[in-house]
Amino acid sequence: MILIEMMCDLCDFTLLLQSTPSLIISLFGLLVTGKLLENVVETTGMQKFPILLQSNCILNFKGNVELLYALYLSSLRQNDCVTYEKYLRYVFDNGNLVLLQSITIGITIGIIGIARSILVGIFELKLLTTILTTSLVTCTITTLIFILLLYLTIEFSKWMSISPDNVILPTLGSLSDFLSIRFLILFTDYFKHFSIYILSLTILSCLCIIPFCIFFVCASKKRMPIQSVSILAFTYILSTFGGYILDKMSIKYTFVASSFPVYSGLAVSISFIYLHKIFTSVSNRTEHNSKLSYLTLIITSFLMIVFYILLSSIFDLKRSLMFYALFILFFIFQVMLLLKLIEMLAKFLQCYDGDIGIISLPIVTAVGDVTSTTLLMLLANIKDN
Known part of the structure; x- marks a missing residue:
């Protein structure tokens, strides 16, 4: 009984029970995503394309925009003062x-991929055009899918009386990651057989969507905030640097390609639950026990990474006990670091009336990626020794 009482004091069981299923779904999605990237690294015909660099940039650049949208949409849906008609208008605009x-x-990532290819001595025009096309088409299609799934998920959460804070960000974040990587690989393999003329028409078709988007955005009366240029520049540089290191590392250590989506994606998904709770609490002026949520998410992170190790040990080669112990410790350390970062940012931004969601989200994602890359580099060196 004493042990149960202690657990109740240290853990928010509602948060644990509601977040665990969505995180398990996320884990499976990220596990499959990692395997997809590992297969690309080992496939000779795909090695000339900067898939890992593009993947990392897509997951960060596009992921930040989508999750910020999810953050505001979920918070607005929980606000009883907002009518459903106004909410739908907000969704569309x-x-x-x-x-x-x-x-x-998509255009930016395509240019980054082209720059990387030129730096390694690849000047083939068709290949460079393919890189731009795949990035643009992948970002366009997966974002359309994300918007639809986000709306359906929020409505489902409302209908089931489940807090969307514990479901939306971890589930949709990893699902979007999986779809982005899957489509990027499929489109790269598909478009590499096309002529430059067809690729150019495909790019033009995507660009034709822009005027329609601008029209509806300009006509909108309630737009969500847009990230500042300084925040975007900071996070883009960090993510591009991390993606380039990841691209180079995966040549020698293939396990890095499969581990990175889980190591980074799962840690960031867990931290986003914390961010979402703080954001909703501040936006709707409700109480939130941050200490209890913090401890619960640390326990959750331990359970998730142990579950991942059990899954990966079934499908992958067995590794040493020391490797697994460090794998777990590094992961929990990363989650603790991200949660503390969110706390610091939230306190700082509240003092200066800053927007918690729009500033914290890209910073947490970028720091999570760099931390994951650094910790995996340490694990790779330990594995060699």
Whole structure:
């Protein structure tokens, strides 16, 4: 009885029970995503394409925009003062804004991929055009899917009387990651057989969507905030640097390609639950026991990473006990770091009336990626020794 009482004091069982199923779904999605990237690294015909660099940039650049949209949409749906008609208008108008940003991001990532290829001595015009096309088409299609799934998920959460804070960000975040990587690989393999003329028409078709998005965005009366140029520049540089290191590391250590989506994605998904709770609490002026949520999410992170190790040991080669112990410790350390970062940002931004969601989300994602890359580099060196 004493042990049960202690557990009740240390853990929010509602949060644990509601977040665990969605995180398990996320875990399976990220596990499959990792295997997809590992297969790409080992496939000779795909090695000339900067898939890992593109993947990392897509997951960060596009992921931030989508999750920010989810953050505001979920918070608005929980606000009883907002009518359903106004909510639907917000969904549509800001969905166009997200799509517009995603198309722009697709072009940016394509240019980053082209720059990387040129730096390693690849000047083939068709290959460079393929890189731009795959990035643009992947970002456009997966964002449209994300917007639809987000709306359905929020409505399902409302109908089931489940807090969307514990479901939306972890589930949709990893699902979007999986779809982005899957489509990127499929489109790369598909478009590499096309002529430059067809690729150019495909790019033009995606760009034709932009005027329609701009029209609806300009006509909107309630738009969600857009991240500042300084925040975007900071996070883009960090993510691009992390993606480039990841791209280089995966050549020698294939396990890094499969582990990174889980190591980074799962830690960030867990931390986003914390961010979402703080954001909803501040936006709707409700109480939130941050200490209890913090301890619960640390326990959750331990359970999730142990479950991942059990799954990966079934499908992958067995590794040493020391490796698994460090794998778990590094992961929990990363989650603790991200949760503390969110706390610091929330306190700082509240003092200066800053927007917690729009500033914290990209910073947490970028820091999570760099931390994951650094910790996996340490694990790779330990594995060698």
